[in-house]
Amino acid sequence: MGLITELLKGLRVTGGTMLRTITGREMVTTQYPHEKRQKPQRFHGRHVLNRYPDGMEKCIGCELCAGACPADCIYVRGRDNDPDDPTSPGERYGYVYEINMLRCIFCGLCVEACPTEAITMTHLFEFSTTNRRDAIYTRDELLMDRNGNVPHMFPDDPLIDDEELLSADGWVRATAPSGRVAYQGVQMWQATPGPASWEPEPSQDVIDARSEPEDG
Amino acid sequence: MNWAEAGIVVLRVVLVFALLLGATVINVWAERKVVADMQSRIGPKRAGPWGILQTVADALKLLFKESVTPSNAELATFMLAPFLAAIPAFLIFMVVPFGAPFTIGGNEVILQGADLNIGLLFILAMSSMAVYAVVLAGWSSGSKYPLIGGVRATAQAISYEAAMGLAMVAVVMFTATQGEGGTLSLAEIVARQDGTWAGFIPKWNLFPQVVAFVIFMVAIVAETNRAPFDLVEAEQEIVGGYHTEYSGMRFAMFFLAEYINIFSMSAIAATLFLGGWNGPTWEATLPAFVSALLPTVWFLLKTYSIIFIFFWLRATVPRLRYDQLMSLGWKRLIPAALTWIVVSSVAIGIRQFGLPWG
Numbered sequence: 301m302g303l304i305t306e307l308l309k310g311l312r313v314t315g316g317t318m319l320r321t322i323t324g325r326e327m328v329t330t331q332y333p334h335e336k337r338q339k340p341q342r343f344h345g346r347h348v349l350n351r352y353p354d355g356m357e358k359c360i361g362c363e364l365c366a367g368a369c370p371a372d373c374i375y376v377r378g379r380d381n382d383p384d385d386p387t388s389p390g391e392r393y394g395y396v397y398e399i400n401m402l403r404c405i406f407c408g409l410c411v412e413a414c415p416t417e418a419i420t421m422t423h424l425f426e427f428s429t430t431n432r433r434d435a436i437y438t439r440d441e442l443l444m445d446r447n448g449n450v451p452h453m454f455p456d457d458p459l460i461d462d463e464e465l466l467s468a469d470g471w472v473r474a475t476a477p478s479g480r481v482a483y484q485g486v487q488m489w490q491a492t493p494g495p496a497s498w499e500p501e502p503s504q505d506v507i508d509a510r511s512e513p514e515d516g
Numbered sequence: 517m518n519w520a521e522a523g524i525v526v527l528r529v530v531l532v533f534a535l536l537l538g539a540t541v542i543n544v545w546a547e548r549k550v551v552a553d554m555q556s557r558i559g560p561k562r563a564g565p566w567g568i569l570q571t572v573a574d575a576l577k578l579l580f581k582e583s584v585t586p587s588n589a590e591l592a593t594f595m596l597a598p599f600l601a602a603i604p605a606f607l608i609f610m611v612v613p614f615g616a617p618f619t620i621g622g623n624e625v626i627l628q629g630a631d632l633n634i635g636l637l638f639i640l641a642m643s644s645m646a647v648y649a650v651v652l653a654g655w656s657s658g659s660k661y662p663l664i665g666g667v668r669a670t671a672q673a674i675s676y677e678a679a680m681g682l683a684m685v686a687v688v689m690f691t692a693t694q695g696e697g698g699t700l701s702l703a704e705i706v707a708r709q710d711g712t713w714a715g716f717i718p719k720w721n722l723f724p725q726v727v728a729f730v731i732f733m734v735a736i737v738a739e740t741n742r743a744p745f746d747l748v749e750a751e752q753e754i755v756g757g758y759h760t761e762y763s764g765m766r767f768a769m770f771f772l773a774e775y776i777n778i779f780s781m782s783a784i785a786a787t788l789f790l791g792g793w794n795g796p797t798w799e800a801t802l803p804a805f806v807s808a809l810l811p812t813v814w815f816l817l818k819t820y821s822i823i824f825i826f827f828w829l830r831a832t833v834p835r836l837r838y839d840q841l842m843s844l845g846w847k848r849l850i851p852a853a854l855t856w857i858v859v860s861s862v863a864i865g866i867r868q869f870g871l872p873w874g
Contacts (some may be wrong), residue, residue, distance in 0.1 A: 307832075307833065310832040310833060314554040314828060314832040315554075315828065317553070317554050317555070318553040318554045320556075321552075321553040321554070321556050322553055326556045327556055327557075327558065328556045328557065329556075329557050329558045331558070
């Protein structure tokens with residue numbers, strides 16, 4: 301008899317699951333190319349080289365990302381800025397910037413190493429290429445344009461989801477929105493890569509004064 | 517026999533053939549859909565509306581694939597085995613009535629491949645024949661795992677066919693009390709389940725023979741090598757079992773035979789226990805052709821309810837261990853079936869002749 305009751309218990313589980321699936325309450329499958337799941341906020345997708353809101357590149361060609369990379373997949377060569385028409389606010393800028401996506405393990409150490417938050421990760425994850433050479437992303441493919449859009453190697457690919465770029469990214473963009481590296485210890489989040497859309501941060505003493513009454 | 521009658525016979529056979537192939541297309545798809553639903557997945561949905569042409573796509577793929585022959589294979593037997601599997605599978609359904617007989621142009625047409633008066637015996641014979649295909653396929657592949665699968669098939673078929681036959685005996689004994697003398701003809705068995713008890717309970721063999729029904733269900737699941745009794749083709753243990761070395765259309769034949777067997781066995785269960793094509797036809801209110809088709813609809817409905825149980829079991833129960841399979845067959849099902857035959861024959865005897873002391 302134990303056999304039969306156990307069998308009925310099992311049948312109840314599968315039957316119940318079937319009813320819940322048919323009525324759409326328990327479907328785990330997403331119809332991937334047609335509908336895409338919201339990725340976790342800190343999803344480690346492909347990299348992007350950010351710009352300041354004024355269009356300046358954040359990368360200063362320091363090669364710290366290349367040094368931090370455990371897979372040795374980043375190659376950077378810096379070059380001095382033209383004093384009359386600077387590419388980045390610093391002394392130098394990333395003249396050559398390549399990431400070999402076949403070697404990259406998406407650990408995010410480059411993002412942590414970057415002193416200017418120039419390199420962050422997006423939610424893009426559709427990398428497939430028919431050619432190894434195409435998997436090496438160069439500066440052209442990594443650097444966002446002045447409107448904050450990340451270029452894609454195959455922009456006509458039906459799998460490319462432009463909405464992806466506008467959905468939450470979540471990487472810490474700690475630099476002040478004014479474009480100067482005036483980090484005040486307050487981390488801010490922005491849903492999209494691209495020019496910051498928030499108000500300039502107040503200085504630290506203003507923030508301290510603001511939060512004091514609440515702290516009691 | 518005139519030409520019209522001969523034509524009707526040919527048409528009947530073609531109809532059965534088409535019905536089985538069509539049912540297989542639906543069954544493979546339905547199984548994948550049902551199991552997907554039970555696992556919170558979607559299942560096939562690309563080929564045709566709701567993915568219903570998935571089986572056709574699969575068959576086409578197999579048709580274009582190479583049929584590999586292992587170098588150790590016993591060639592003649594190796595080539596013969598798939599057909600040996602498919603032919604009995606088709607033949608079993610030949611004796612199952614799948615609709616009410618009707619008259620067209622003065623000729624009576626029975627919706628059945630052939631009304632054999634030894635129908636049940638024929639079914640048992642053919643389902644035993646199907647085991648040969650598995651055993652020969654396993655042996656002739658010249659490979660270890662198929663051989664193990666074939667040996668398992670022999671033992672399993674012998675154990676469970678006994679229980680299946682004994683369950684049928686109880687039904688045949690009960691059927692004999694419902695009309696004039698005993699019968700093994702499925703058409704006659706269906707005819708004797710017509711009507712109701714007490715005005716609302718359908719006169720199905722299921723109600724008086726519920727124990728036989730349960731035994732029969734377990735036995736046919738084992739007989740068709742379906743989960744949880746699919747030790748013959750246990751992927752995790754012996755690769756693909758007897759069809760490991762088969763590919764292309766030869767493999768498709770085994771696949772076809774398996775699904776036809778599921779359909780036929782479910783149809784037989786529906787015929788023996790659920791009253792076959794019996795059901796309300798509302799001849800007075802509905803147009804004549806609808807009333808003529810309704811019995812087939814009832815038959816398919818009953819058959820598919822049983823097939824659904826097959827799918828449900830497959831999605832639920834893990835595979836039995838080999839000794840569990842054997843002990844369930846020999847220590848539980850066969851004694852239960854024998855006991856049930858005794859109980860049921862005593863009950864029939866008392867109803868016919870009264871109490872021995874009365």
